[in-house]
Amino acid sequence: xxxxxxxxxxxxxxxxxxxxxxxxxxxxxxxxxxxxxxxxxxxxxxxxxxxxxxxxxxxxxxxxxxxxxxxxxxxxxxxxxxxxxxxxxxxxxxxxxxxxxxxxxxxxxxxxxxxxxxxxxxxxxxxxxxxxxxxxxxxxxxxxxxxxxxxxxxxxxxxxxxxxxxxx
Numbered sequence: 001x002x003x004x005x006x007x008x009x010x011x012x013x014x015x016x017x018x019x020x021x022x023x024x025x026x027x028x029x030x031x032x033x034x035x036x037x038x039x040x041x042x043x044x045x046x047x048x049x050x051x052x053x054x055x056x057x058x059x060x061x062x063x064x065x066x067x068x069x070x071x072x073x074x075x076x077x078x079x080x081x082x083x084x085x086x087x088x089x090x091x092x093x094x095x096x097x098x099x100x101x102x103x104x105x106x107x108x109x110x111x112x113x114x115x116x117x118x119x120x121x122x123x124x125x126x127x128x129x130x131x132x133x134x135x136x137x138x139x140x141x142x143x144x145x146x147x148x149x150x151x152x153x154x155x156x157x158x159x160x161x162x163x164x165x166x167x168x
Contacts, residue, residue: 006060011135012068013127019061020124026054027117034110062123066090072134075143 007015033047066086074082105112132145 007065007068008135011133012065012072013131013133013135016061016065016069016127016131017124019057019059019063019065020120020127022057022060023054023062024117024120024124026050026057027113027120030054030113031111031117034113037110069131069134 027050029050030047033043033050036043037047067083070082070086071079101112104115108115
């Protein structure tokens with residue numbers, strides 16, 4: 001419920017990044033709690049709090065924000081197909097995690113959430129460097145951001161090529 005108001009006030013990208021980072025910290029806390037559970041009985045509380053925080057941070061960022069971003073990144077023509085692909089990926093990944101989690105937990109033991117932490121770090125870095133803020137921007141403005149990044153990357157590659165040819 002609060003997400004509706006938060007997303008318009010703070011922006012999609014910042015909420016998405018905050019949610020991913022909160023989930024990352026929670027996954028690390030869950031791992032520490034599970035590893036030290038045999039040493040300290042109170043670590044079960046750390047694990048429980050970390051699980052609740054993980055869910056809260058998911059609901060702040062990675063739960064709803066991708067739906068906003070997908071709808072805003074695509075123009076009217078390809079938008080339905082993009083939302084269909086995003087929905088399929090979302091449900092397919094949920095299914096895979098749901099079906100495989102017990103086997104992975106049996107294999108990794110208390111370090112099972114370290115896998116999630118590593119993936120969350122990759123997702124955070126990708127979102128930080130590649131996902132633009134879409135709040136208050138039209139599709140054309142968002143597309144222009146991607147074009148500028150592409151042109152900048154191309155110019156940097158050409159510059160490196162020129163430097164390489166001067167050295168040879």
